[in-house]
Amino acid sequence: MQTVLGQPTLTGIFFxxxxxxxxLYITYWAAKRTRTTTEFYAAGRSITGLQNGxxxxxxxxxxxxFLGIAGxxxxxxxxxLIYAVGWLVGWPIVMFLIAEPLRNLGKYTFAxxxxxxxxxxxxxxxxxxxxxxxxxxxxIAQMVGAGSLIKLMFGLPYEIAIIIVGCxxxxxxxxxxMLATTWVQIIKACLLLGGATLLVLLTLYKFGFNYLExxxxxxxxxxxxxxxxxxxxxxxLDAISLGIALxxxxxxxxxxxMRFYTVPDAKEARKSVFYATGFIxxxxxxxxxxxxxxxxxxxxxxxxxxxxxGNMAAPLLAEALxxxxxxxxxxxxxxxxxxxxxxxxxxxxxxxxxxxIYVGVVKRGRADEKQEVRAAKIATLCxxxxxxxxGIVFKGQNVAFMVGLAFAVAASANFPALLMSIxxxxxxxxxxxxxxxxxxxxxxxxxxxxxxxxxxxxKNPQAxxxxxNPGIVSFFASFAMGILVSLLTQEKEAEAKFESEKIRSYIxxxxx
Amino acid sequence: MKxxxxxxxxxxxxxxxxxxxxxILTMAELVxxxxxxxxxxYNKEFLSQKIYGPVNVGIPIGxxxxxxxxxxxxxxxxxxxxxYDQKVAEIKEKLGGE
Numbered sequence: 001m002q003t004v005l006g007q008p009t010l011t012g013i014f015f016x017x018x019x020x021x022x023x024l025y026i027t028y029w030a031a032k033r034t035r036t037t038t039e040f041y042a043a044g045r046s047i048t049g050l051q052n053g054x055x056x057x058x059x060x061x062x063x064x065x066f067l068g069i070a071g072x073x074x075x076x077x078x079x080x081l082i083y084a085v086g087w088l089v090g091w092p093i094v095m096f097l098i099a100e101p102l103r104n105l106g107k108y109t110f111a112x113x114x115x116x117x118x119x120x121x122x123x124x125x126x127x128x129x130x131x132x133x134x135x136x137x138x139x140i141a142q143m144v145g146a147g148s149l150i151k152l153m154f155g156l157p158y159e160i161a162i163i164i165v166g167c168x169x170x171x172x173x174x175x176x177x178m179l180a181t182t183w184v185q186i187i188k189a190c191l192l193l194g195g196a197t198l199l200v201l202l203t204l205y206k207f208g209f210n211y212l213e214x215x216x217x218x219x220x221x222x223x224x225x226x227x228x229x230x231x232x233x234x235x236x237l238d239a240i241s242l243g244i245a246l247x248x249x250x251x252x253x254x255x256x257x258m259r260f261y262t263v264p265d266a267k268e269a270r271k272s273v274f275y276a277t278g279f280i281x282x283x284x285x286x287x288x289x290x291x292x293x294x295x296x297x298x299x300x301x302x303x304x305x306x307x308x309x310g311n312m313a314a315p316l317l318a319e320a321l322x323x324x325x326x327x328x329x330x331x332x333x334x335x336x337x338x339x340x341x342x343x344x345x346x347x348x349x350x351x352x353x354x355x356x357i358y359v360g361v362v363k364r365g366r367a368d369e370k371q372e373v374r375a376a377k378i379a380t381l382c383x384x385x386x387x388x389x390x391g392i393v394f395k396g397q398n399v400a401f402m403v404g405l406a407f408a409v410a411a412s413a414n415f416p417a418l419l420m421s422i423x424x425x426x427x428x429x430x431x432x433x434x435x436x437x438x439x440x441x442x443x444x445x446x447x448x449x450x451x452x453x454x455x456x457x458x459k460n461p462q463a464x465x466x467x468x469n470p471g472i473v474s475f476f477a478s479f480a481m482g483i484l485v486s487l488l489t490q491e492k493e494a495e496a497k498f499e500s501e502k503i504r505s506y507i508x509x510x511x512x
Numbered sequence: 513m514k515x516x517x518x519x520x521x522x523x524x525x526x527x528x529x530x531x532x533x534x535x536i537l538t539m540a541e542l543v544x545x546x547x548x549x550x551x552x553x554y555n556k557e558f559l560s561q562k563i564y565g566p567v568n569v570g571i572p573i574g575x576x577x578x579x580x581x582x583x584x585x586x587x588x589x590x591x592x593x594x595x596y597d598q599k600v601a602e603i604k605e606k607l608g609g610e
Contacts, residue, residue: 081574082552088578089545095585096534096541215566228560229552229570236553243549247542267597274589281578288575423531499518506527507517507600 004324005306005315008154011328016154019187019336020168026183030176037369038512040177040376041108041351042261045512047182049268053275056259058185059344060087060250060276061192061283063337064145064403069284070317071310073291074303077218077226080291084284086243090250091277095270098251101422103260103269104504104511109348110257110414111356114421117497118429121361126436128356130413131254133440134406135349136390138253139342139383141402143391146338152312153331162391169343170384173350174377178262181343188333188340193279195333196286199314202321203293214289217296226295238467242404245471249407252414255348266508290314297321346383353379401452404469408447412439412474420482422505425498427482428491435482439474446470517607526599533591537584548577 034040047055065087073080106112111127143162150161172180207213218226250256260269294303294313298320306312315334319327354376359367367375417435420427447453449465467473504510517523551559551573559570 078570078574081571085545085548085574085577089541089581092541092581092584092588093538095588096538212565212567219566224560224566227566227571228568229556236550239549239553240546243546247545267592270589270592274585277582277585281582284578285575500514502527503514503517503523506523506530507603509517509604 003302003306003316003319004327005312005319006152006155008156009324009328011325012154012331013328015329015332016335019191019332023168023172023180023184023187023336023339026187027172027176027180030180030183034175034177034179035373037108037355037372037376039179040373041258041347041355043178043182045262045264046179047262047268049263049271050275051182051186052259052263052268052272053279054189055182055185055262056256056272056276057279057283058189058192058340059255059259060280061189061337062142062145062341063149063334064141065284066192066196066287066337067149067311067314067334068309070287070290070294070314071303071307071312073288074294074298074313075300075310076230077222077292077295078229081288082229084288086246087250088277088281088284089243090247091273091280093247094251094256095273095277097419098257098422099260099269099273100266101505102257102418103263103266104506104508105422105501106261107512108258108261108355109351110252110254110418111352111360114417114432115360116421117494117501118421118427118432118491120365122429122433124356124360126433127414127417128352128361130409130417130436130440131352131356132349133444134252134410134414135254135345135352136386137402137409138255138406139345139349139387140390140394141399141406142338142342142345143387144394144397144399144402146335146342147391147395149311149334149338152307153315153334158395159392162388165338165342166384166388166391168339169346169387170381172339172343173347173380173384178347181340181347182259182262184336184343185340188336189279191333192337193283195318195330196283196290196314198326199318199321199330200286200289200293202326203289203297203317206293206297206321214292214296218292221296222300235467237472238469241467241472242469243471244475245404245407245411245469248411248415248471248475250410252410252418253406254352254410254414255344257414257418258348258351259344265511287314290317293317342387346380346387349383350376350379353383398456401447401457404452405443405447408443408469408471408474409440411471412443412478413437414439416475416478416482420479420486424486425495426486428486428489428494430489430491431482431484431486434485435478438481439478442474442477443470446473517603520603520607522599522603522606526596526603529599530596533588537588541581541584544577544580548573 115123147158147162294317318330358375451463454463
């Protein structure tokens, strides 16, 4: 099969420019209504449940999950599905445990909730550190992925690709704030869902809309093993550890949690999770089919020749089925996907710096709106430039471990403290601080000592920590430390405030 | 006003029922997902059994976990929209608080 992948095509550039001009226009429109902090961080709380559901899905369906899972399925068959499932199952947890209380208790960041009845400064410092580290690792992984993908798809040099991505994301966040970021997410989510649906329909058309035909084709081509669970999960403990990180990490990702403040009330927050879960689940089922379709119609040999990791399986399938136009469209969608995710991440990182560290810690809560918005914009600019530099520095690195680390930190440092502060009366400031730092330190140190970094990157013969993901240790240690220290310390004031927190958390009285 | 709400039996039962639903559904989701992970880890043979043509047990189970997760969130939303929001409105009307 001949492919134009890797060369800039006219249709590709056309779709790309179309997307960029539409989103820049939205940013211009949003900039006019982004003056106050509520507007900058939370889009004036004007987003509906359905819109926010799409935006949440947009934040979550990164290029890694679209191209990566489709590629993994095309090369490994069933085992790719395991990842897709793991990536979805955190959403019900978000729904059942934190969406509504988060919306009712917080203002702009999840640190608002943890700090609600505890001592502001130590909590905000700790929670913002956890948030920033999560965001940074996720951001680097996305940037490096973006550079390599755009290089593969358009043939642009890596560094130029990173700089374009960086500048566009800075523009969205800096001028348009959360309103522009949200609409970029919504458009991207629709494009991605639409593009993937079309790709699946075209694939199934080839098989007379008979799913069994598709299955028979891949099993005759690659054998029965292809549709059976294989060697991806060899160590059960490792599988559980990864599962914990994926499941509870979702419930601790700052850019996801931040989205709950863009809706007017808890009811809309609830709706948005329901929509998001539906969209993401549907999308992962699609990617599964796309992976099988690519294996059947493009063939593993060609997929591997273009990119060892299989990342180009979906674009190659698009080209095979819809020619250069569909490839161009899908390339632009992948680009849009990356842009939207990095914009969301940058905004979450900037709010941790400005709202939690600058206003909460440095200014002790005494800064006016103008100062806070200015701080947020400076933070955005710095984070954007940092992301560009790190994206270039980490060129060619395996980024899978960074995504794993981001989820492990989110699950271990952010989620336990958030959950305990919402549900446990006796949780104290010291308990929260210890819980966050324990989760943070353990997840980072253990991943460095794990096979992913210690053996694969640092080239040592044997890993000191045997598991690839630290989740199972760092997650439970963070809880244990939080409980232990809280029991050893007492905070009468925090316990008393827990009662009034309950009224706000459960029935929304006093929520912004 | 706050004390009145906190000490009312309506509010206490609201908190209890909400926590119960959250806990039950969370547990159910954990069982479903980690059950799937453990099956992959310990009983690949079970998942590899064929059920229809080339399709084996693992495929509907894998996709099923995604679908079940969505159904669980749907159950939660349905319950909240019907029961929870109504109770909240009742408490607000009876005891005040906006």
